[in-house]
Amino acid sequence: MKTKVRIANGQGFWGDSIDAPVNLVKYGKIDYLTLDYLAEVTMSIMQKLKMRNPEMGYASDFIDLIEKILPECVEKNIKIIANAGGVNPMACLNKIIETAKKLGLKGIKFAVVEGDDILNSLDGLMEKGCEFKNMDTNEAIIKIRNKVLSANAYIGAEPIVEALRMGASVIVTGRSTDTALTMAPMIYEFNWSLKDYDKLASGTIAGHIIECGAQCTGGNFTKWQEVPDLANVGYPIIEAYADGSFIVTKPEDSGGLVSIDTVSEQLLYEMGNPESYITPDVVAHFTTIHLEEESKNRVKVTGIKGSPETPTLKVSINYLNGYKAIGQLTISGPDALAKAKLCAEIVWKRLEKIGITFTEENKLVEYLGVNTCHEGIGNAPGEITEVVLRIGAKDKDKSKVDRFGKEIAPLVTSGPPGVTGFAGGRPKATEIVEYWPALMPRELITTKVTIREV
Amino acid sequence: MTKIKVGSIAHSRSGDKGAGSNVGVIAYDKKSYEILDKTLTPEAVKKHFSKICFGSVEKYCVPNLLALNFILNDSLGGGGSASLKTDAQGKTHGQAILLMEIEIEIDE
Structure with missing residues (x-):
């Protein structure tokens, strides 16, 4: 030894x-x-x-x-x-x-x-009495069963x-x-x-x-x-x-x-x-x-x-839960922050005009350099001459999110002055994958070791 | 009484815990640990993160490491890939608690 x-x-x-x-x-x-x-x-x-x-x-x-x-x-x-x-x-x-x-x-x-990997045996395990209740929210898995992408103990x-x-x-x-x-x-x-x-x-x-x-x-x-x-x-x-x-x-x-x-x-x-x-x-x-x-x-x-x-094992379940898109613009010059705020306002107003709205919790506006990570903590910077606007939206409806993504670039020419940095094209809607932690009896998992020699 | 920043007597690290974050605060010495244990109540921490944490704050003591561990529930805008926030994993929350001001007795 x-x-x-x-x-x-x-x-x-x-x-x-x-x-x-x-x-x-x-x-x-x-x-x-x-x-x-x-x-x-x-x-x-x-x-x-x-x-x-x-x-x-x-x-x-x-x-x-x-x-x-x-x-x-x-x-x-x-x-x-x-x-x-x-x-x-x-x-x-x-x-x-x-x-x-x-x-x-x-x-x-x-x-x-x-x-x-229990993705393919999930229904069988549920028949055997595994509830796979969400450990954080206590919700039943039936709510998301048909949207599950992966399930692993x-x-x-x-x-x-x-x-x-x-x-x-x-x-x-x-x-x-x-x-x-x-x-x-x-x-x-x-x-x-x-x-x-x-x-x-x-x-x-x-x-x-x-x-x-x-x-x-x-x-x-x-x-x-x-x-x-x-x-x-x-x-x-x-x-x-x-x-x-x-x-x-x-x-x-x-x-x-x-x-x-x-x-x-x-x-x-x-x-x-x-x-x-x-x-x-x-x-x-x-x-x-x-x-x-x-x-x-x-x-x-x-x-x-x-x-x-x-007596239990933790199970990591991931499921599809809507779509999101996030875009960025850089705003420079005098009153940079006020202009960035106007840009964000314009995006939501233009979308509203064509009948697209997002709930407050499904919208996000951040001013990078001002309040991104530590909102409400420490001193806000005084007069700043450039700021990055980071704006995002999410929804179950993919088309709404894609439409949102098309409303950022136009601000370079149709918003306040000093707007630039629109690189990387229009943000496209990407899938939101959410985590569903659950527990199951450990005796229902059997691991298998296979050896191969070269 | 005098005001000091948490960062003057402790270091920290944070990460995600589902839709919340954990903030570990580690005192540089035993006396600082006692000050932090007294002043960093869940209520005080919740107030410091009032625009970030929308759930409850849980506090755990780890005296052998001179550390306190806080769970900030609902502080990531959904958490994981559901969050739109830049810091969707609470990686910067540890830095944020170092900026918190606490009141201590002068002789401390």
């Missing part, structure tokens, strides 16, 4: 740095590379891609990445665990196997974890551990939790029991700290002036020990900062009740975490306690 295992995360979301995982493989001295590609809305984007082409529906960036790093990972014995499979993990697996063959690699075991570390035990060195999953990707190697390497809740809670919190990539190594940090060389920021590495303690660090000679402050900020990120951070594997208690700075860029985390997992 290893005394310590180094697990890195090279991707916080689909769209994160292309080079970060490459640098971790090169300079991180790591045993495992995890990659978290999935956010709530990502599943529905992938589902739409799959509807257009049944071979798609996964994070395509992952294939390019595999091509870049797989030979070096094989050479250095670095295992890769990614929830890049999205809503089509098998297609993703086929593509990476194709890539491995193209690279001339041999003797590698690939694994895919399936079973989280969050699954935990167990099937990934199974894949590791079967000898896989590249593991692709669907909607595995972000934290399971980091914790599975610890369970496997240290042979932790799935009932050892304190250790599982440690692994979960380690995963939570690194799941957003550079957000624990100096990115998005309040005291940004104190962070050296963000351009060269190192992505995070967990140095895990068998007793559940771990160290948060980053590759040597990389930029960024790992301190109690940067780690604390990330611990608080997207936190709900700190007493019960619920995952499929364990309920972790954030109120038991102890942090200490071991040395420069090394924070030691100890003392974490956990409780048994809940």
Whole structure:
């Protein structure tokens, strides 16, 4: 048994740095590379891609990445665990196997974890008594059933551990939790029991700290002036020990900062009740975490306690709920803000004249530089000589939203003076995909691990 | 009594929680944590975000991290892809709480 295992995360979301995982493989001295590609809305984007082409529906960036790093990972014995499979993990697996063959690699075991996708079994599950009530609003699913685009249960570390035990060195999953990707190697390497809740809670919190990539190594940090060389920021590495303690660090000679402050900020990120951070594997208690700075860029985390997992799994359902469009104009010169306000007023008046109106909550007007992010907070700027008007509308009726999108450009010539910056054409109506969180009994989900050897 | 900004004794981070946001405030030391715990009531935070947060504010204490966690319900204009707002994920709400003014005793 290893005394310590180094697990890195090279991707916080689909769209994160292309080079970060490459640098971790090169300079991180790591045993495992995890990659978290999935956010709530990502599943529905992938589902739409799959509807257009049944071979798609996964994070395509992952294939390019595999091509870049797989030979070096094989050479250095670095295992890769990614929830890049999205809503089509098998297609993703086929593509990476194709890539491995193209690279001339041999003797590698690939694994895919399936079973989280319940889109096609939703009605059957409802017949079995699953209510899929909205966790936030308590509404019944029947209200949105015919608009559902994707439905996935969050699954935990167990099937990934199974894949590791079967000898896989590249593991692709669907909607595995972000934290399971980091914790599975610890369970496997240290042979932790799935009932050892304190250790599982440690692994979960380690995963939570690194799941957003550079957000624990100096990115998005309040005291940004104190962070050296963000351009060269190192992505995070967990140095895990068998007793559940771990160290948060980053590759040597990389930029960024790992301190109690940067780690604390990330611990608080997207936190709900700190007493019960619920995952499929364990309920972790954030109120038991102890942090200490071991040395420069090394924070030691100890003392974490956990409780048994809940009898339910969380389900991420996405559904289509109307359309939206947003456009921008730049207004300059004297009285810039007053002119921007007139522009917005003109848009709504011209639409009203042809019988198109939006309810107040379906309209949005922002003046970028004045009130966009912190309305009512801090001092409003005095006389400003340029401002960006950002104007948007949404509705169930797509044609209304498209018509709105055509009413912005004319302001350049038919509004007040100094209006410019209408780039990118007319904004078109795009689908609004809404998130419907629900719970279901965990025994109704069966995960399946498939191994393929090249 | 004197007025100080939250940002002078704490740092912060925020993110989304469905149609609401979470704002984590982390004090630089134990004394600052006690000041923040006393002054940052859910009502005071709700007032600071009155033009942003239209639901209730929930407060949680994480003393081991010298931190307070606030959930600002209904603060994202719908949340996720339903929101038209620039900051549809509440990523800037953490910066906003640092601008909040609180009253403290002079000897604090």
